[in-house]
Amino acid sequence: AAERFTAANPKSAAIQEQALAAMPGGNTRTVLHYHPYPLRFARGEGCRLWDVDGHEYVDFLGEYTAGLYGHSEPVIRDAIKQAADDGWVLGGPTLLEARMAETVVNRFPALERVRFTNSGTEANLMALATARAHTGRDRVMVFKGAYHGGVLYFSGSPLNAPFDYVMGDYNDAEGSAALIREQGDRLAAVLVEPMSGSGGCLPGSGAFLQALRDATRETGALLIFDEVMTSRLSPTGLHGLLGITPDLLSLGKYVGGGLSFGAFGGRADILAKFDPRQPGAWPHAGTFNNNVFTMSAGLAGLTHVYTPERAVSLNADGDALRARLQTAIDDRGLPLAMTGRGSMMALHAGRTAPTSPPEAAQRNRRLVDLMHLDLIHGGIYTARRGMMVLSLPMDAAAFDTLAAAFEEFLDSRRGVIE
Numbered sequence: 127a128a129e130r131f132t133a134a135n136p137k138s139a140a141i142q143e144q145a146l147a148a149m150p151g152g153n154t155r156t157v158l159h160y161h162p163y164p165l166r167f168a169r170g171e172g173c174r175l176w177d178v179d180g181h182e183y184v185d186f187l188g189e190y191t192a193g194l195y196g197h198s199e200p201v202i203r204d205a206i207k208q209a210a211d212d213g214w215v216l217g218g219p220t221l222l223e224a225r226m227a228e229t230v231v232n233r234f235p236a237l238e239r240v241r242f243t244n245s246g247t248e249a250n251l252m253a254l255a256t257a258r259a260h261t262g263r264d265r266v267m268v269f270k271g272a273y274h275g276g277v278l279y280f281s282g283s284p285l286n287a288p289f290d291y292v293m294g295d296y297n298d299a300e301g302s303a304a305l306i307r308e309q310g311d312r313l314a315a316v317l318v319e320p321m322s323g324s325g326g327c328l329p330g331s332g333a334f335l336q337a338l339r340d341a342t343r344e345t346g347a348l349l350i351f352d353e354v355m356t357s358r359l360s361p362t363g364l365h366g367l368l369g370i371t372p373d374l375l376s377l378g379k380y381v382g383g384g385l386s387f388g389a390f391g392g393r394a395d396i397l398a399k400f401d402p403r404q405p406g407a408w409p410h411a412g413t414f415n416n417n418v419f420t421m422s423a424g425l426a427g428l429t430h431v432y433t434p435e436r437a438v439s440l441n442a443d444g445d446a447l448r449a450r451l452q453t454a455i456d457d458r459g460l461p462l463a464m465t466g467r468g469s470m471m472a473l474h475a476g477r478t479a480p481t482s483p484p485e486a487a488q489r490n491r492r493l494v495d496l497m498h499l500d501l502i503h504g505g506i507y508t509a510r511r512g513m514m515v516l517s518l519p520m521d522a523a524a525f526d527t528l529a530a531a532f533e534e535f536l537d538s539r540r541g542v543i544e
């Protein structure tokens with residue numbers, strides 16, 4: 127598969143060679159690297175991408191969920207153009223920022239008050255700092271294998287922000303509740319994704335998430351839901367769909383219309399400490415927190431494009447697609463499992479769905495790598511780790527192209543898969 131890839135992509139190879147002289151590995155996002163080298167993209171439109179060698183792909187990577195609107199969505203493009211016409215380094219609060227804040231507060235039940243940042247990583251760092259300041263406690267609980275940003279990656283990374291961490295097992299309701307109780311008044315916060323996204327699209331069970339809610343309420347630790355990826359899964363985010371309200375919530379990705387974005391917020395009584403009219407208010411700065419391109423694009427997207435109706439239909443399309451791929455697997459009797467929810471899904475080796483990120487990581491990574499290159503050959507661009515994400519411009523033809531390439535992978539690699 128790698129040889130076929132190299133033969134088809136000489137221009138990507140040449141650019142990779144040049145890029146290696148300036149960047150270790152040739153790009154600045156580890157997650158976009160794969161063997162033998164990543165495709166270089168020239169252009170996107172709707173749900174399609176073109177690389178520098180002229181190949182066309184249906185984009186099922188979807189910028190790891192930030193690409194919900196697809197490429198150059200017309201309403202968002204107009205909002206960005208308007209922002210460009212009106213100036214973009216105004217150095218003061220704007221009407222756009224006020225409207226954007228009102229829109230996200232109205233949309234996500236856990237967000238009584240919100241503050242913007244520039245990335246999901248920053249949103250999570252601020253949410254953790256907020257929880258520590260609010261409780262006067264130091265320690266934070268996360269889950270093994272969780273990803274919450276470049277400096278919050280609990281899979282052996284030596285680069286993490288130096289908080290005092292304790293780690294639970296994802297989807298272990300009893301063990302996690304026991305750990306929270308045992309930590310007692312040392313624990314400031316529990317940070318968790320209600321579905322583990324980069325861990326392999328592994329839904330958190332209702333019992334697990336409710337156990338975290340109950341135990342944190344008992345001990346006074348704050349429950350933080352990282353919905354940077356999952357807020358797309360219903361009109362009110364995944365917490366709205368599940369009916370579990372965390373104390374704090376972080377957002378990112380598509381909510382900024384596809385531009386750099388992050389937000390954190392939650393209970394009004396906690397966020398009130400950021401009100402600078404009060405003596406002793408907590409500071410929260412960030413030159414580009416209210417940058418007008420993001421505010422304009424995000425507001426236009428949430429108001430006119432990703433309406434509640436479209437959130438419901440996109441996620442229904444995702445459920446149908448995931449079932450279709452699983453049926454293709456089952457019809458062939460192969461030991462593979464699709465996981466996910468709504469518009470996010472992933473493939474795993476093995477007959478059963480893994481339930482935690484470390485379990486998913488132990489499964490056959492080579493097989494998922496092989497699928498990734500085979501799908502590229504079939505005109506489908508996905509995340510290397512086997513994740514597939516829907517975007518709004520996708521139609522039946524896009525789903526058919528994926529299903530055909532997937533079935534071709536199952537049939538031509540049957541020997542390896544079994």
Ligand code: PMP
Nearest residue numbers: 245246247273274275354355378
């Ligand atoms: N949290 C989760 C769950 C994420 O998936 C990501 C990014 N993939 C982040 C946080 C970090 O967001 P950003 O890349 O905008 O810093």
